[in-house]
Amino acid sequence: MKTTFKQFNFLFFILFVIVITGCGKDDEKEEIPMISISDSEYHEYQKYIDKNLYDVECLGYKVKEANPLVLTRITTNITNVDFSGLKNNHLYLRSVQFDTLYRNDYSKWKTVIEWEDTEITTKEQKMYLGYGDYKNFTIDHVEPRFLSTNGMNFTANLMLSYSNAGVSVLIFKHQESIKRIATNYLEVINWYQGSLLTRSSQSLTDNLCCYSAKGDTIYTSSTSKSLPDANAIPVSYEESISVDNYFVHNYDLTITKYNWKEGKQVWSVKVVSPYNEPSNSKYTSTLLDKSTNIWKYKVDIVYYDGTKKDFMFTVNVNDGKVINL
Template identity: 25%
Template sequence: MKSTRLLATLLLVAVCAGFSSCEEELEEEPSTIPSPEGGNDSSDLENTYSQYIDDYEKITCKSFIQYNNDTIAFTGITSKGYLMIDLFQKSSETKVFEWIDNTKTDTIYKIHQGYGEYKEVKVHSIELPFIQFHTESSKDFIAMLHFNGSQTLRRALFVNGGQSRMTDCLSTVSTFILNWYNNEYCFIHDCCYTFAGDTVYTVKYGEYDYNIDQYGSRIATNGYGSFQYQFERVSAEEAVGIGIDTDNFNGSYQLRLARINYKTAQNIWGKEQYVELPFEYEAKAKLSSSIIQKSSEIWTYNIDIVYYDGTEKEASINVNIKNGSIIEEEIPVTLANLEGTWDIVKCYGWEYNDNYEKEDWEEDVTGEYIFFEDEDGNGGYNDGYKTYYFASSVKGDRLILRSTEWLLGKEVTITKLTDTELYLKAVDSESEENYEMKRR
């Protein structure tokens, strides 16, 4: 029990040192990133080992590393060829964790150099720059090992349920995310693993993909531009990304959204979504975003802006993460709320043919729009060539048109009205027409 409590105290947070992007990619960072202390040269190595490890003379590929100020990790190969890891509390010289593998570890590797050529690397020491236990009381863990020889080889070690597994040698580790999704998966360099070390899938980085976030951003933008997204995963394979895009030239802000699949390298929605943010532009303003609700398919993002004088404003955006549609709050159907110009973006419906069979149709509505000139309901419909003026009033969700040829004889219903969208449905006994419009 004493060792368990000490281990929980010393290693409650992830320890990281010695490889490049750990502090950027860990989802739970230590408050400081300690550097390895103590040497692994000659007498210092032997003296330190002799203080803590029994029969240290029989250990080969010895190495130690100090982190968390009071924790020392010892690694090496036993006389029987098995990797060993011992963790000690330095202040009390108390061993808090001990592990010996049940599979022998190779110390000679042939590394492909390209063009069919290989180089033999003999390992002279094995370092443990990182170890993370699954839970506070668990003996299962994930570790990063550095096999040092004429070049450094990196291998991830998974220990789960008493079974161990190592990855193949990695020339570099650009990404190391322990909790990739739901405390069941991790992501190391270009591969998603289970906590047991099973490969779930690998990704193929592009020339300028230096880590998994840049890879994801390239997928989100369909390969165009260098915009960087921040991702929230919805499964081991998929994530929703957001980012705030500042248009300094036009003086505006946009929220950009996309859903990607890491495994298939696809933009799930097929495109990025852009939402104009309702903030006045200021060059020195600071913007930030956060997710305030994601318990269903409708996620709510909160966008904050702080101006140079300290003024703060915020806006909320609702997104259907299944299809990428932006969910706006509907507003009351009144002539005042209808006032303005609405560009028709889609028109479709059905009608009976000569055989009295329903036929679906959709029309090209490029350049068509309707407008309401005032709160009295006076306005018109323009088909791109001619304007058909009307007078109108509203009754509940019905739009009553008068003195016009447009939609003559049809019952018109407003099926959706927000600050930016207007949907109409016009029906009679023989047909139905649907109009989807955006406020100009």
């Protein structure tokens, strides 16, 4: 879906602290994933907004499929829409779920999360730029860039947007506790056992940080300059396994263990098929079992002429030993 929100650019950014009047924050520490809703969809959800969110200012929202990784031939599609803004000078968040068959029947829309902060957040904000300089700004909208729920607990990345820039507030709700971390523009992904990996794409330090579901810092890293991609499956807070199909001079199938805290490969092994296929064959891998340290994969091969083959292999995620079955 197309984004309607402006891209954020902090070329001037040196040091960043957001000051929220009366709001507790954690200055010492530093959500694929959802796509901003399009203009046409805005009008589609306008009636719901007018009926249920009329008292929320600076409204921002995103839509996502409940399970976008599963492709089926069913005629219905479960959709989540996440809304955020300011309600009576408090940060506000609501996530709703519905079947598209009942898109216009709001009585069938299920509220998954509804939360209103107890601390004050006004539209007028003050941002520290470093060296004793400040910048005043007014919030245009609050965008829910990331939301992950676990029962009534959740973690969220709310972007306080203004003009052509924005600042982030990470919210960690765990049982009755709320932790807020205000920082610069963040990229966020789900990680190991409910944790988050975050990285600022516009900070001069580009530190990667791993937070627990409660918002405690597990580690930071200045050596990893990017977040894991969709292929990376975490096996711990620090490490992940990924199978990559990439093209340089020919197609290869490689399985890699990477340490994100240290910013380096632990091991990387090329998987060799039992066939003498052409070098320009394409590979697609499927993880079948990861219940032990011996993971099992199926590989589908397609030749340039359309011939199809498949095989299976196991890999020991501790040492990288690969065995074809």
